[in-house]
Amino acid sequence: xxxxxxxxxxxxxxxxxxxxxxxxxxxxxxxxxxxxxxxxxxxxxxxxxxxxxxxxxxxxxxxxxxxxxxxxxxxxxxxxxxxxxxxxxxxxxxxxxxxxxxxxxxxxxxxxxxxxxxxxxxxxxxxxxxxxxxxxxxxxxxxxxxxxxxxxxxxxxxxxxxxxxxxxxxxxxxxxxxxxxxxxxxxxxxxxxxxxxxxxxxxxxxxxxxxxxxxxxxxxxxxx
Amino acid sequence: xxxxxxxxxxxxxxxxxxxxxxxxxxxxxxxxxxxxxxxxxxxxxxxxxxxxxxxxxxxxxxxxxxxxxxxxxxxxxxxxxxxxxxxxxxxxxxxxxxxxxxxxxxxxxxxxxxxxxxxxxxxxxxxxxxxxxxxxxxxxxxxxxxxxxxxxxxxxxxxxxxxxxxxxxxxxxxxxxxxxxxxxxxxxxxxxxxxxxxxxxxxxxxxxxxxxxxxxxxxxxxxxxxxxxxxxxxxxxxxxxxxxxxxxxxxxxxxxxxxxxxxxxxxxxxxxxxxxxxxxxxxxxxxxxxxxxxxxxxxxxxxxxxxxxxxxxxxxxxxxxxxxxxxxxxxxxxxxxxxxxxxxxxxxxxxxxxxxxxxxxxxxxxxxxxxxxxxxxxxxxxxxxxxxxxxxxxxxxxxxxxxxxxxxxxxxxxxx
Numbered sequence: 001x002x003x004x005x006x007x008x009x010x011x012x013x014x015x016x017x018x019x020x021x022x023x024x025x026x027x028x029x030x031x032x033x034x035x036x037x038x039x040x041x042x043x044x045x046x047x048x049x050x051x052x053x054x055x056x057x058x059x060x061x062x063x064x065x066x067x068x069x070x071x072x073x074x075x076x077x078x079x080x081x082x083x084x085x086x087x088x089x090x091x092x093x094x095x096x097x098x099x100x101x102x103x104x105x106x107x108x109x110x111x112x113x114x115x116x117x118x119x120x121x122x123x124x125x126x127x128x129x130x131x132x133x134x135x136x137x138x139x140x141x142x143x144x145x146x147x148x149x150x151x152x153x154x155x156x157x158x159x160x161x162x163x164x165x166x167x168x169x170x171x172x173x174x175x176x177x178x179x180x181x182x183x184x185x186x187x188x189x190x191x192x193x194x195x196x197x198x199x200x201x202x203x204x205x206x207x208x209x210x211x212x213x214x215x216x217x218x219x220x221x222x223x224x
Numbered sequence: 225x226x227x228x229x230x231x232x233x234x235x236x237x238x239x240x241x242x243x244x245x246x247x248x249x250x251x252x253x254x255x256x257x258x259x260x261x262x263x264x265x266x267x268x269x270x271x272x273x274x275x276x277x278x279x280x281x282x283x284x285x286x287x288x289x290x291x292x293x294x295x296x297x298x299x300x301x302x303x304x305x306x307x308x309x310x311x312x313x314x315x316x317x318x319x320x321x322x323x324x325x326x327x328x329x330x331x332x333x334x335x336x337x338x339x340x341x342x343x344x345x346x347x348x349x350x351x352x353x354x355x356x357x358x359x360x361x362x363x364x365x366x367x368x369x370x371x372x373x374x375x376x377x378x379x380x381x382x383x384x385x386x387x388x389x390x391x392x393x394x395x396x397x398x399x400x401x402x403x404x405x406x407x408x409x410x411x412x413x414x415x416x417x418x419x420x421x422x423x424x425x426x427x428x429x430x431x432x433x434x435x436x437x438x439x440x441x442x443x444x445x446x447x448x449x450x451x452x453x454x455x456x457x458x459x460x461x462x463x464x465x466x467x468x469x470x471x472x473x474x475x476x477x478x479x480x481x482x483x484x485x486x487x488x489x490x491x492x493x494x495x496x497x498x499x500x501x502x503x504x505x506x507x508x509x510x511x512x513x514x515x516x517x518x519x520x521x522x523x524x525x526x527x528x529x530x531x532x533x534x535x536x537x538x539x540x541x542x543x544x545x546x547x548x549x550x551x552x553x554x555x556x557x558x559x560x561x562x563x564x565x566x567x568x569x570x571x572x573x574x575x576x577x578x579x580x581x582x583x584x585x586x587x588x589x590x591x592x593x594x595x596x597x598x599x600x601x602x603x604x605x606x607x608x609x610x611x612x613x614x615x616x617x618x619x620x621x622x623x624x625x626x627x628x629x630x631x632x633x634x635x636x637x638x639x640x
Contacts, residue, residue, distance in 0.1 A: 009441055009444075009445060011445045011448075011449070012441070012444055012445045012448055015445065015448035015449050015451075015452050016448060018452050019448070019451060019452055019455070022455070053437065080436065080437040080438075080440040080441055080444075081436065081437060100440070101440040101441055101443065101444035102440055102443035102444035102446070102447045102448075102474060102478055103444060103447070104447060104451060105447075105448050105451045105452070106451065153516060167455050168454045168455055168464075170454065170464075170467075170468040170471060171468070172468055172471045172472055172475060173451075173471070176475065179513070179516070179517055181479065181482075182513060182514070182517060182544070182548065183475075183517070190519070191516065191517050191518065191519070195516075214464075215459070215460075215461045215464035215465070216461050216464070216465070217464070217465060217468065218454070218464060218468065
């Protein structure tokens with residue numbers, strides 16, 4: 001996949017590049033408005049990650065330019081402003097998703113993959129990992145072509161694991177992905193264990209031992 | 225104010241009317257008495273000259289009586305009631321009696337005038353005076369009122385403008401010009417003031433946005449870097465635990481930042497959107513969400529659905545905050561009950577001790593205990609949202625339970 005990261009904060013930009021390149025993505029960067037406009041008009045990208053507050057201009061203007069040139073790239077807006085009106089404006093202008101700073105890179109990664117999956121980029125709406133196949137349209141998972149019975153949270157969890165395979169995910173990241181702002185409610189993460197253990201049991205039952213514990217309290221979805 | 229002015233005018237005029245009527249009455253009656261007396265004296269003089277000329281005027285009782293007397297007495301005037309044969313009744317007369325020595329004979333000359341007539345004149349004058357002054361008064365009253373209304377129109381118009389003034393509207397306040405110097409000066413000052421208030425408000429808003437932006441970007445950088453470190457495969461378990469602990473703190477900071485921004489937005493009254501929201505439906509949804517995270521049993525007992533008109537985003541925050549507060553401070557894993565009755569919801573959770581300082585409960589950053597990690601803003605936000613819509617939120621400690629109630633009946637605006 002070819003990605004463009006338009007972000008004026010260089011350390012954040014580089015962190016995103018490091019994380020996203022692990023999946024074999026090609027990441028290009030734009031550090032200001034002019035560079036972003038220049039790159040989007042010259043090249044085609046699969047997904048463009050666009051900060052609204054670019055140092056020399058607004059990311060929303062880059063978005064308008066993209067739509068004017070009828071570029072097919074998927075667009076994810078990053079903003080430090082979590083106001084609803086900004087979000088709606090971005091989505092109205094044709095952005096595919098909206099994410100507020102600070103965000104987890106794993107979360108960004110799964111949003112990028114979700115944008116790519118949506119049919120209009122010619123992507124397949126199913127993800128496969130060895131014998132596991134996830135149909136994101138029907139929101140169902142199959143293991144060796146046998147349908148799995150998963151709860152909604154278990155399905156979300158599996159999808160999150162598969163899109164962030166080979167990466168260590170802390171309980172905090174998982175909880176935030178599944179429950180958003182409410183994840184701070186429970187002081188211990190017992191409820192996460194319950195969901196992860198259930199999913200793990202269901203996978204192990206079919207011989208798919210991919211959910212590994214990392215560093216004692218984190219998780220990693222991997223073949224190794 | 226015009227009413228007040230009219231009232232003052234009314235009472236002043238009434239007082240003036242009464243006093244002047246009395247004054248007129250006494251003056252005219254005095255005048256009439258003088259007139260009568262003058263008439264009596266002139267009649268008496270005429271009779272005297274007639275007697276001197278040797279003519280004996282015949283008595284014409286009760287108007288004129290001439291009698292010869294032996295001894296003269298002092299002249300006197302008096303009011304007297306005597307029988308008037310022409311009217312066939314007792315009448316009030318004014319009488320002048322003089323004793324004169326004419327041609328060495330003493331005469332008593334009594335002249336009388338019927339007072340009734342002068343009394344009638346007096347009353348006629350007073351009555352016509354009252355009628356005239358009353359008409360003048362009515363006319364003045366309405367003239368004054370309509371004139372005042374016209375004169376004060378710009379003032380009242382501008383007052384209405386000021387009442388509808390909102391920091392949120394982009395339109396500047398439009399004042400009606402007045403020829404009256406004081407009014408136009410007032411307009412000028414108020415325009416200046418509103419412009420300044422608007423500027424300050426914009427600055428504050430900008431500041432909040434800036435702070436929020438400036439804080440969130442470094443947080444995003446820290447968080448992204450931590451994730452990359454974790455995936456570096458060179459960290460130890462101890463380091464991993466420390467890094468995830470930092471992630472937790474970042475999340476707390478993020479929450480704090482979000483809530484502070486929300487509080488500022490609430491204070492700036494930036495939520496103007498309203499929809500009909502079913503509060504009980506929102507609570508049902510929250511219970512479903514929370515039951516996945518928390519092992520504490522949540523139940524909603526409703527007698528009816530509560531539908532209110534408010535911002536849907538705020539409605540969700542309001543319900544989430546009050547329920548998550550109950551979960552956080554619940555002890556012994558006792559079940560939490562939410563009761564929806566008429567237009568109020570009550571959330572109760574188990575807690576042996578009542579809250580020590582209930583008056584601070586809704587103050588930002590007030591925490592009853594340090595044991596529970598929280599932003600300390602949840603209930604402050606609840607209070608602010610309630611204030612925005614005029615709802616009433618209260619706390620009670622009943623049967624070892626903390627009970628928070630929100631009454632969705634809109635109280636009349638308190639800033640009247």
